[in-house]
Amino acid sequence: MSRRHRHDVAVVGGGVVGAACALALARAGLDTVLLEARPPTVWQRDRPDLRVFAFAADNAALFGRLGVWDAVRGARAHPYRRMRVWDAAAGDELCFDADRYGRESLGWIIENALLIDRLWAALPGAGVEVRCPAELEAFDHDGEAVQLRLAGGDRVTARIAVAADGAASALRRLAGIGITRHDYSQRGVVGYVATEKPHEDTAWQRFLPGGPLALLPCGDGSSSIVWSLPEDDAQHVLALDDARFGEALARAFDARLGAVRPLTPRAAFPLRRQLADTLLAGRILLVGDAAHVVHPLAGQGVNLGLRDVAALADAVVDARGRGVDWASPHRLQRWARRRRSEDTLAAWSFDGINRAYSNDALLPTLLRGHALGLAGRIPPLARALWRHASGI
Numbered sequence: 513m514s515r516r517h518r519h520d521v522a523v524v525g526g527g528v529v530g531a532a533c534a535l536a537l538a539r540a541g542l543d544t545v546l547l548e549a550r551p552p553t554v555w556q557r558d559r560p561d562l563r564v565f566a567f568a569a570d571n572a573a574l575f576g577r578l579g580v581w582d583a584v585r586g587a588r589a590h591p592y593r594r595m596r597v598w599d600a601a602a603g604d605e606l607c608f609d610a611d612r613y614g615r616e617s618l619g620w621i622i623e624n625a626l627l628i629d630r631l632w633a634a635l636p637g638a639g640v641e642v643r644c645p646a647e648l649e650a651f652d653h654d655g656e657a658v659q660l661r662l663a664g665g666d667r668v669t670a671r672i673a674v675a676a677d678g679a680a681s682a683l684r685r686l687a688g689i690g691i692t693r694h695d696y697s698q699r700g701v702v703g704y705v706a707t708e709k710p711h712e713d714t715a716w717q718r719f720l721p722g723g724p725l726a727l728l729p730c731g732d733g734s735s736s737i738v739w740s741l742p743e744d745d746a747q748h749v750l751a752l753d754d755a756r757f758g759e760a761l762a763r764a765f766d767a768r769l770g771a772v773r774p775l776t777p778r779a780a781f782p783l784r785r786q787l788a789d790t791l792l793a794g795r796i797l798l799v800g801d802a803a804h805v806v807h808p809l810a811g812q813g814v815n816l817g818l819r820d821v822a823a824l825a826d827a828v829v830d831a832r833g834r835g836v837d838w839a840s841p842h843r844l845q846r847w848a849r850r851r852r853s854e855d856t857l858a859a860w861s862f863d864g865i866n867r868a869y870s871n872d873a874l875l876p877t878l879l880r881g882h883a884l885g886l887a888g889r890i891p892p893l894a895r896a897l898w899r900h901a902s903g904i
């Protein structure tokens with residue numbers, strides 16, 4: 513069908529952001545095709561995915577509007593009710609409590625594979641044409657449409673194409689959109705652990721000179737860790753046996769939850785800040801990691817990507833409601849400008865926090881301890897920080 517048919521939208525990349533984008537635009541009434549190079553990993557209840565997100569409340573609301581939140585929540589989404597952040601060197605602590613904001617939880621801890629699984633299950637019912645495996649290789653465009661060429665020679669035509677094909681986006685490169693990139697020379701070491709003391713439904717984060725260590729509360733009393741470490745230190749902890757890795761983690765965590773026991777193998781991801789020069793070139797739009805990659809310390813990577821999607825779907829719904837062209841250049845430009853400024857602000861904020869805290873010089877240590885304490889003592893400041901993370 514796609515060979516001759518002109519879709520409204522072609523979304524390239526079926527990760528969390530691309531699948532949510534295809535679903536949201538189809539629900540907004542657009543004829544949508546999703547192109548994904550590789551079949552997604554099937555989520556398995558007894559084999560938790562190592563990539564885990566602190567999912568913000570505004571994105572849970574987006575999934576609710578898309579009709580998939582109940583299916584995600586019913587499978588495995590662990591609410592976290594508190595967030596405690598403290599600094600290894602400076603002492604002061606920042607604490608957020610859902611009760612204080614009149615909420616049941618601050619957000620949910622959810623696996624990447626589960627989100628993808630539930631989004632993909634909803635695509636056919638929403639009328640999205642899914643093509644997988646379908647790898648984008650080249651594209652051409654004129655004033656009216658984009659023509660995407662897939663490996664194997666098939667072509668797909670659409671009014672706009674959305675690049676949701678991740679940090680190394682082929683569509684972004686083919687569209688000639690540049691990036692600025694900074695490697696943190698750190699890796700995020702991830703895995704599941706059991707702790708001697710209960711996690712108290714709390715997302716814990718300790719800032720250490722080498723980078724932050726987060727313990728995110730999951731079901732059955734387990735926790736998912738994201739430990740940002742300089743390259744060499746990451747290689748060192750990856751090579752430790754389970755007993756020594758548990759000891760290293762407990763030490764790094766100041767034994768706050770007692771002894772730590774690894775439950776799964778570990779994995780590691782390189783950490784970087786990467787921003788595309790623009791989110792829009794002609795009829796190509798960028799969302800998710802194709803547009804921005806941020807440090808995982810605030811757990812905002814996928815949350816920012818889903819905010820790109822929510823804003824795009826809102827703009828389409830608004831235009832269609834007024835009976836005007838949803839794909840007009842100025843409308844897309846307005847979306848792109850707004851999203852890029854929010855994404856840029858977020859990327860640089862997390863960068864600043866990482867630089868200030870991955871540092872044991874005396875002055876930054878004194879200042880940041882004071883900053884955490886101050887934020888905790890001034891309710892409006894704490895509320896602003898929490899609003900930024902939760903998106904509400």
Ligand SMILES: Cc1cc2nc3c(=O)[nH]c(=O)nc-3n(C[C@H](O)[C@H](O)[C@H](O)COP(=O)(O)OP(=O)(O)OC[C@H]3O[C@@H](n4cnc5c(N)ncnc54)[C@H](O)[C@@H]3O)c2cc1C
Nearest residue numbers: 525527529549566648677678700781800801811813814815
């Ligand atoms: C250690 C670590 C911890 C993290 N923790 C958090 C967290 O707590 N909270 C949070 O919000 N974020 C977190 N993130 C960030 C998060 O993982 C990413 O922001 C998110 O996965 C990006 O999703 P995406 O859909 O944009 O891209 P991806 O997940 O990279 O998906 C891109 C998709 O495009 C497909 N594709 C690629 N090329 C092509 C092509 N040519 N043709 C067709 N398809 C193609 C790929 O197969 C893939 O399915 C973390 C990241 C790391 C590294």
